[in-house]
Amino acid sequence: xxxxxxxxxxxxxxxxxxxxxxxxxxxxxxxxxxxxxxxxxxxxxxxxxxxxxxxxxxxxxxxxxxxxxxxxxxxxxxxxxxxxxxxxxxxxxxxxxxxxxxxxxxxxxxxxxxxxxxxxxxxxxxxxxxxxxxxxxxxxxxxxxxxxxxxxxxxxxxxxxxxxxxxxxxxxxxxxxxxxxxxxxxxxxxxxxxxxxxxxxxxxxxxxxxxxxxxxxxxxxxxxxxxxxxxxxxxxxxxxxxxxxxxxxxxxxxxxxxxxxxxxxxxxxxxxxxxxxxxxxxxxxxxxxxxxxxxxxxxxxxxxxxxxxxxxxxxxxxxxxxxxxxxxxxxxxxxxxxxxxxxxxxxxxxxxxxxxxxxxxxxxxxxxxxxxxxxxxxxxxxxxxxxxxxxxxxxxxxxxxxxxxxxxxxxx
Numbered sequence: 001x002x003x004x005x006x007x008x009x010x011x012x013x014x015x016x017x018x019x020x021x022x023x024x025x026x027x028x029x030x031x032x033x034x035x036x037x038x039x040x041x042x043x044x045x046x047x048x049x050x051x052x053x054x055x056x057x058x059x060x061x062x063x064x065x066x067x068x069x070x071x072x073x074x075x076x077x078x079x080x081x082x083x084x085x086x087x088x089x090x091x092x093x094x095x096x097x098x099x100x101x102x103x104x105x106x107x108x109x110x111x112x113x114x115x116x117x118x119x120x121x122x123x124x125x126x127x128x129x130x131x132x133x134x135x136x137x138x139x140x141x142x143x144x145x146x147x148x149x150x151x152x153x154x155x156x157x158x159x160x161x162x163x164x165x166x167x168x169x170x171x172x173x174x175x176x177x178x179x180x181x182x183x184x185x186x187x188x189x190x191x192x193x194x195x196x197x198x199x200x201x202x203x204x205x206x207x208x209x210x211x212x213x214x215x216x217x218x219x220x221x222x223x224x225x226x227x228x229x230x231x232x233x234x235x236x237x238x239x240x241x242x243x244x245x246x247x248x249x250x251x252x253x254x255x256x257x258x259x260x261x262x263x264x265x266x267x268x269x270x271x272x273x274x275x276x277x278x279x280x281x282x283x284x285x286x287x288x289x290x291x292x293x294x295x296x297x298x299x300x301x302x303x304x305x306x307x308x309x310x311x312x313x314x315x316x317x318x319x320x321x322x323x324x325x326x327x328x329x330x331x332x333x334x335x336x337x338x339x340x341x342x343x344x345x346x347x348x349x350x351x352x353x354x355x356x357x358x359x360x361x362x363x364x365x366x367x368x369x370x371x372x373x374x375x376x377x378x379x380x381x382x383x384x385x386x387x388x389x390x391x392x393x394x395x396x397x398x399x400x401x402x403x404x405x406x407x408x409x410x411x412x
Contacts, residue, residue: 007097008051008052008053008058008059008094008097009051009052009053010049010050010051010052010097010098010100010101011049011050011052012047012048012049013048013049013050013057013060017048017050017057018048019038020057021048021050021057021060021082022036022038023035023036024057024059024060024084024085024086025060025082025084027084027086028084028085028086029082029084044187045064045185045187045188045191045192045412046062046063046064046079046081046082046412047062047063047064047065048060048061048062048063048082049061049062049063049098049101049102051094051097051098058085058086058089058092058094059083059084059085059089059094059095059097059098060082060083060084060085060098061080061081061082061083061084061095061098061102062079062080062081062082063078063079063080063081063102063105063106064078064079064080064081064412065078065079066078066079066114066181066182066412067181067182067184068112068114068178068179068180068181068182068408069174069175069177069178069179069180069182070111070112070178070179070304070305070306070371070372071178071305071306071372071373071404072175072306073306074182075111075112075304076109076110076111076112077110077112077113077114077179077181078102078106078109078110078112078113078114078296079113079114079115079412080099080102080113080114080115081115081116081412083095083098083115096126099126099323100323103296103323103324106296107296107297107300107324107326108297108300110296110300111295111296111297111300111301111303111304111305112293112294112295112296112301112304112368112371112372113128113293113294113296114128114131114179114291114292114293114294114408115128115291115292116290116291116292116411116412117291117292120289120292123292124292124365125322126294126323127294127295127321127322127323127324127363127364127365127368128292128293128294128365128368129292129293129294129365129366129368129369129374130289130290130292130293130369130374131179131290131291131292131293131368131369131372131374131406131408132179132268132269132290132291132374132406132407132408133268133269133287133288133289133290134266134267134268134269134287134288134289134290134407134409135266135267135268135269135270135271135285135286135287136264136265136266136285136286136287136288137263137264137265137266137267137273137283137284137285137286138232138262138263138264138283138284138286139262139263139273139277139282139283139284140261140262140263140282141233141253141254141256141257141260141261141262141263142254142257143277143278143279143282143283144250144251144253144254144263144277145254145257145278146250146254146276146277146278147247147248147250147251147253147254147276148251148254148255149251150244150247150248150250150251151207151209151244151245151247151248151251152209152210152244152248153207153208153209153210153214153245153248154207154208155205155206155207155208155248155249155252156205156206156208157203157204157205158204158205158206158216159204160189160190160194160196162206163186163189163190163193163194165206165213165216166189166193166204166206166213166216166218166239167183167184167189168213169206169213169214169215169216169239169240169241169245170183170216170239171183172239172241173239173240173241174239176405177268177405177406177407178372178373178404178405178406178407179291179293179372179406179407179408180407180408180409180410181408181410183410192412193218193236193237194218200220202218202219202220202236203217203218203219203220203221204216204217204218204219205217205252207240207245207248207249207252209244209245209248214240214241214242214245214248215238215239215240215241215245215246215248215249216237216238216239216249217235217237217238217249217252217253218235218236218237218238219233219234219235219236220233220234220236221233221234221259221260222234224260224261224262225261229258229259229260229261230261231259231260231261232260232261232262232263232264233253233256233259233260233262233263233264234263234264234265235253235263235264235265235266237409238265253265266409267407268405268406268407268409269287269407271285271287273285290407290408290409291408293368293369293372293374293408294364294365294368295327295364295367295368295371296324297324297326297327298317298319298321298326298327298331298342298344298364298367299331299342299343299344301367301368301371302331302333302340302342302371303340303341303342305340305371306338307335307338307339307340307400308338308399308400308402309337309338311335311338311399311400312335312336313333313334313335313396313397313399313400314332314333314334314335315332315333315359315360315393315396315397316330316331316332316333316345316357316358316359316360317330317331317333317358317359317360317361317362317367318330318331318357318358318360318361318362319331319361319362319363319364319367320361320362320363320364321363321364323364324364326344327364329344329345330344330345330357330358331343331344331345332345335400340400358389359388359389359393360386360387360388360389360393360397361386361387362380362384362385362386362387363385365384365385366380366384366385366386369384370386370397370401371401372404372406373401373402373403373404373405373406374403374404374406375403376398376401376402376403377394377397377398377401378394378398379403381394
């Protein structure tokens, strides 16, 4: 914040400021669409907050109240989204004020928070770190022909009124995936996934086996060339209860060969499709970073984290956090019978002294990645910010924080 910039006040937005909120967000993320008028009711999935200088709204964001899988257990996850500042108000520290306010509000309620960054380095300065990578496949439709007839069942179209069937499949898959969201809300499924009432409503199909829905696809078509049928089928959302159901969905996509020349869809960091298609060289497989995750409160996060039942530990961690001072210090973690207890050590030294007294030192971003299992201890030491006093500490931490299949695929 510059010397002549007034410190903003952050507060929830009243309904009469919602259109102003939307104008700021649309200018930040959709400027190519030009100015818009708003004659519809805005969605109410997120809580809206703004930074004010006097009565001027200078920066905005949205807070999501989410539930996410953390190593097999459901925990609360705070989502930060729609962070936007008009260009004439940028570089005044207003986003920092929104972040500070958000972490204060979330503390004690949410052990973790997540966001989808426009710039990874920008949010790293506030303590967020990469949560997972994702794989995007683009391939000729014919490459999926191997899956035709490979699974029992049939595909059929669905309408938004059948959103519960999609939700049940999503939650079945989410039970095995850390940071997968429990998307319970009917509004979320109707408005966010199926775009009910929108001008660009996608197609939706389910895969049924013995009368039960065990997979689904939500997808759109876009032109990919000048010829008839030169289209790309893009899968926006999908889930499958098991591998056979996934094969059924792939076979269904293959049957669009007269309508689309190529198919695009995303998955977690695994690259299994390359082992299934007849010509892996025909498949464009792009791995990229996804959302970011952050520990809100070290004590809350380490106590909410499930641990292996046979793991035990008593260690001290020196954590650095330049944004949330309650996380910047030394913490004692004890683990037994799959449960952890954590407390800040009274009188903990700051900086180098705290690190010297601790069994391990790490920044809050690296800690966040260990908690969710994106990095195991070896990776956190190699490419993250973890250092340990001795090898036995690394062994202990490796037992506490094994790597996980992490895939937060829901955009918010």
